[in-house]
Amino acid sequence: MIEIKNLHKSYKMGSNSLHVLKGINFSVAEGELVAIMGSSGSGKSTLLNILGMLDVLDEGSYNLDGVPIVDLNETKAAQYRNKFLGFIFQSFNLINYKSAMENVALPLYYQKVARKEREEKSIKYLEQVGLKEWAGHLPSELSGGQKQRVAIARAMAAEPKVLLADEPTGALDSKTSYEVMDLIQKINDAGNTILIVTHEPDIADMCKRIVHLKDGVIVEDKKVDQVRASQYV
Amino acid sequence: MRFILDKNTWQEIYGSISKNKTRTIITVIGVLWGIFIYIALSGSAKGLDNGFEKAFESVAVNSMFAWAQNTSMPYKGYKTGRQIQLKLGNATVLQNRIPEIQYIAPRNVRGVFGDAPGAIVRGQKSGSYNVYGDFPVLTKIAAKKIFDGGRFINDEDIEKSRKVCVIGERTQKELFDKGENPIGKFVRIDNVYFQVVGVLKFTQGGGFDKDSDVFIPFSTFKKLYNTADNVGWFAIAAHDDVDVIKVEEDVKMVLKSIHNVHPDDERAIGSFNLGEIFNKIRGFAKGMTFLSLVVGIATILAGVIGIGNILLISVKERTKELGIRRALGATPREVRGQIILESVFLTIVAGILGIILGAATLAIIGSLTKDVEMPYTNPTVPIPYVIGALLIMVILGTLIGLIPAQRAVSIKPIDALREE
Ligand SMILES: Nc1ncnc2c1ncn2[C@@H]1O[C@H](COP(=O)(O)OP(=O)(O)OP(=O)(O)O)[C@@H](O)[C@H]1O
Ligand SMILES: [Mg+2]
Numbered sequence: 299m300i301e302i303k304n305l306h307k308s309y310k311m312g313s314n315s316l317h318v319l320k321g322i323n324f325s326v327a328e329g330e331l332v333a334i335m336g337s338s339g340s341g342k343s344t345l346l347n348i349l350g351m352l353d354v355l356d357e358g359s360y361n362l363d364g365v366p367i368v369d370l371n372e373t374k375a376a377q378y379r380n381k382f383l384g385f386i387f388q389s390f391n392l393i394n395y396k397s398a399m400e401n402v403a404l405p406l407y408y409q410k411v412a413r414k415e416r417e418e419k420s421i422k423y424l425e426q427v428g429l430k431e432w433a434g435h436l437p438s439e440l441s442g443g444q445k446q447r448v449a450i451a452r453a454m455a456a457e458p459k460v461l462l463a464d465e466p467t468g469a470l471d472s473k474t475s476y477e478v479m480d481l482i483q484k485i486n487d488a489g490n491t492i493l494i495v496t497h498e499p500d501i502a503d504m505c506k507r508i509v510h511l512k513d514g515v516i517v518e519d520k521k522v523d524q525v526r527a528s529q530y531v
Numbered sequence: 532m533r534f535i536l537d538k539n540t541w542q543e544i545y546g547s548i549s550k551n552k553t554r555t556i557i558t559v560i561g562v563l564w565g566i567f568i569y570i571a572l573s574g575s576a577k578g579l580d581n582g583f584e585k586a587f588e589s590v591a592v593n594s595m596f597a598w599a600q601n602t603s604m605p606y607k608g609y610k611t612g613r614q615i616q617l618k619l620g621n622a623t624v625l626q627n628r629i630p631e632i633q634y635i636a637p638r639n640v641r642g643v644f645g646d647a648p649g650a651i652v653r654g655q656k657s658g659s660y661n662v663y664g665d666f667p668v669l670t671k672i673a674a675k676k677i678f679d680g681g682r683f684i685n686d687e688d689i690e691k692s693r694k695v696c697v698i699g700e701r702t703q704k705e706l707f708d709k710g711e712n713p714i715g716k717f718v719r720i721d722n723v724y725f726q727v728v729g730v731l732k733f734t735q736g737g738g739f740d741k742d743s744d745v746f747i748p749f750s751t752f753k754k755l756y757n758t759a760d761n762v763g764w765f766a767i768a769a770h771d772d773v774d775v776i777k778v779e780e781d782v783k784m785v786l787k788s789i790h791n792v793h794p795d796d797e798r799a800i801g802s803f804n805l806g807e808i809f810n811k812i813r814g815f816a817k818g819m820t821f822l823s824l825v826v827g828i829a830t831i832l833a834g835v836i837g838i839g840n841i842l843l844i845s846v847k848e849r850t851k852e853l854g855i856r857r858a859l860g861a862t863p864r865e866v867r868g869q870i871i872l873e874s875v876f877l878t879i880v881a882g883i884l885g886i887i888l889g890a891a892t893l894a895i896i897g898s899l900t901k902d903v904e905m906p907y908t909n910p911t912v913p914i915p916y917v918i919g920a921l922l923i924m925v926i927l928g929t930l931i932g933l934i935p936a937q938r939a940v941s942i943k944p945i946d947a948l949r950e951e
Contacts, residue, residue: 352858352945372940373862380860391855391948395550408860413542456860 299460299491300326300349305358307344318344320514322358326460326493331486331524333502334495336511342495343464345511349493350383350462351375363459380408384453386463390445392437398424398448399433405456423451427481443474450481454490461485461492467501479504479527500525544872554845555877558838562881562924563888565834569827569920570889570912575896576823578910580816593775594672595804597782598764599790606793615790615799619760624789629781631773634671637762639664639752644763649745652719653706660702660745662720664752672768673740681714681729688728688748695751696720697729701743720747723755775806831924835878839931842874846935853939854947863940870939874932875925882924886917 307319318341326332334342347353348360351367360367362382370378384405385391392401402420411419424430427447437445446466453461466482467475479501486492486506494505502508503525510518548555599615622635642648642661649662667685669675675683677697688695698706698713707713713727725747733742753759769778783800786792792799846853853866861869893910 347945350858352948353943372857372944373864376857376860376862376865379858385858387948391851391858393852393855396546400546404856405859407543408856408862408865452859 299328299330299363300324300493301359301361302349303359305345305348305360306356307341307348307353308356318514319348319355322514322516324509324516324519326491328459328491329486329489330491331483331506332493333505333508334493334511335497335499335502335508338497340511341514342497342511346462346464346493346495349460350385351379376408380405380456382459384456384458384461386446386449386453386461386466388465388468390437390442390449390469392445392448392452394437397434397436398429398440398451401437401448402452402455405452409456420451420455423455424448426454427451441474442470443477446470446474446478447481450478450485454485459491461490463492463494465495465497467496467498472500473530475501476527476530480531483524483527540869540872543869544876547869548873548877551845554841558841558877559881559884561837561841562831562834562878563885565827565831566882566885566920566924567889567892568830569823570886570917571892572823572827573820573916574889574893574910574912576816576819577912578893578897578900579819580813581910583812583816592809593771593773593778593804593806594766594768595775595779595782595802595806596764596766597779597786597800597802599786600798600801602792602796603798604793604796606796607791609791615792617762617765617786617790619762621762621786621789622765625765625767625782625785628785629778631769631778631781632767633770634668634768636666636669636672636766637749637764638666638669638766639749639756639758639761639763641756649720651702651706651721651745653716656706658702658705658743660699660743661741662752663744663746664749664756664758665746666749669766672766674734676732676734677729678732680712681727683729683731684746684748689750692750692754693748694723694725695728695748696725697731697746698727699731699741699743699745700733701741702745703730705743720745721755725751775804779804827920828923831920832927834881835924835927835931838874838877838881838928839934842870842932842935843938846870846939850939850942850947850950854942854944854950857944858948866940867933867936870936871929871932874935875928878924878928879921882921886921 302322302324305319305322306317308315308317322345334345336342344353348355351370354370362378365378367378393404396404399417399420402423403416406416406419421430421433424433427450429444429447429451432440432444432448437448440448450466463482467478470478475498482492482494483504494501496502503522504527505522506524507521508518509516599617601612601614602609603611605611617637619637622637626632626635640661640663642659648659651658651660665684666689667683670683677683681697683697684695687693696718698718703713706718707716713730716727717724718727719725731744731746733740747755765782767778767782769775779802783802784794786800787794787796790799853861856866889912893912897910
């Protein structure tokens with residue numbers, strides 16, 4: 299599903315540049331649930347953003363579902379993001395003046411799905427995250443966990459090939475975190491490929507594979523026995 | 532184009548506009564004010580223009596007057612300071628020599644140029660009024676509205692030197708009882724009995740007319756005041772398509788040659804044309820129209836720039852939102868399109884509201900000034916101007932929307948998302 303070879307990325311700040319990713323080789327098969335770990339500043343988010351086509355790589359190659367992601371203009375990148383990728387952010391990133399349902403429907407709007415179908419689909423996904431009754435509420439009326447579940451429904455609505463989550467539980471307490479992880483595991487059980495950036499070991503243990511980043515390279519990449527989040531919920 | 536016609540696009544725009552109410556209202560007010568000023572100003576200017584036009588409608592616009600004074604240059608043995616006297620026969624000469632003249636009316640008056648006005652008596656009532664000696668043709672040059680049942684002086688009156696008169700509205704009021712029909716009644720003008728044949732309805736116009744003026748046949752005037760063939764002045768109307776200023780020159784030259792006046796004598800023959808005055812006043816009204824156009828457009832421009840500014844601020848505020856949208860798959864084109872359409876949509880809504888408000892204000896002003904003595908009639912803005920203004924606003928709205936739109940997509944989505 300994802301294949302990156304010899305990926306380099308550095309940030310230029312004035313005259314000096316900061317080499318963040320120094321040759322990453324990494325592939326993810328369909329249906330995997332991967333945790334990306336590493337200390338702060340190790341380049342986890344940078345890697346995820348490149349995978350998400352929100353940022354561009356300096357060197358190396360990136361293939362997504364067999365499509366080489368190279369020299370994308372912003373229009374093409376937007377279309378690929380819309381078609382292939384779902385994002386879950388630490389800070390939820392819901393649009394504050396749109397209701398839960400309207401937020402979930404937004405990627406469908408950019409897929410040119412008709413309004414009626416958009417609404418049906420977003421209700422369906424809100425139901426999957428257990429928030430059907432909250433469809434008409436604004437994000438400000440939701441708790442953190444509920445917001446993140448809306449964001450997950452939104453990421454799912456476009457039926458992407460890969461879900462990218464940057465510290466999805468970072469802003470949540472542990473109980474809510476487990477609820478969110480339970481949801482993510484279920485989505486993964488249904489066959490979706492998911493990458494999660496986290497620095498919480500317990501969250502990482504709920505994945506099927508853990509990749510460790512340090513100083514811009516992968517220092518460890520291991521399969522783990524998944525801990526089911528449902529037992530804590 | 533599909534993007535513009537797409538229902539979804541408008542739903543998004545409606546969503547963003549209706550959910551950002553304060554922003555929307557502030558923006559709308561800016562443009563609304565602009566177009567309101569534009570409509571109200573240019574409508575008022577138009578009303579002024581209409582008003583002047585109405586004020587002059589009773590006077591032939593290409594008309595002029597010529598009179599005689601004393602000479603300022605010696606000529607052909609005559610000395611300076613000789614008083615020139617216009618004669619009735621001059622009219623025929625003028626008419627023959629200047630084909631541009633359509634109508635010429637020799638006129639005389641008592642009471643205007645320093646001499647005593649006519650003393651008019653009816654029973655116990657009396658008064659002093661300006662008395663004019665006129666030909667029927669005068670009505671072709673300065674329309675005379677006569678109240679129902681009456682008439683102006685006619686050719687037979689002239690031929691037979693009838694002792695008939697047309698009196699003014701005020702004269703009627705002052706000499707006759709209320710409700711009394713003056714037609715057929717007699718009044719004494721300087722001790723001679725005249726029969727009233729008409730009452731003149733007063734219309735504010737050019738010239739020196741008053742609502743008390745009394746008109747008698749030219750030939751009767753001549754007998755009454757022993758003026759022989761003397762003429763006080765000529766009222767002349769040129770054909771519609773000729774330049775009255777040129778006719779004025781010609782008339783003066785002909786009169787100078789008839790009366791042996793030096794061609795360069797500027798004083799001997801006086802003249803005055805309404806065309807010039809009329810054009811000046813109309814020019815003033817036109818100037819007002821132009822000014823209001825400029826002011827209006829400037830205000831609209833300011834309003835639209837205001838929209839651009841607020842959109843720019845809102846784009847900044849919405850950087851994160853736009854970043855989210857782009858992460859979810861909005862192409863730069865879609866982001867740009869949305870912002871431009873928001874701008875255009877706001878501009879048009881504000882514009883239409885402004886037009887409605889402006890039109891309502893004009894209607895109110897129009898009805899308030901209906902019966903007021905003031906050159907102000909039917910203030911309206913021509914439809915093409917309104918459409919033009921709307922079009923300008925759409926174009927400006929688009930152009931101004933381009934700036935925030937470009938700004939919105941110039942930032943990388945990852946940076947937009949990082950924005951707090
Ligand atoms: N846009 C940027 N410009 C300059 N430097 C950046 C930028 N984004 C990230 N960096 C730097 O790159 C390095 C890696 O950042 P990154 O966000 O990938 O870290 P991270 O592993 O996600 O850390 P955390 O766990 O704190 O989120 C950091 O040193 C950071 O300061
Ligand atoms: Mg990070």
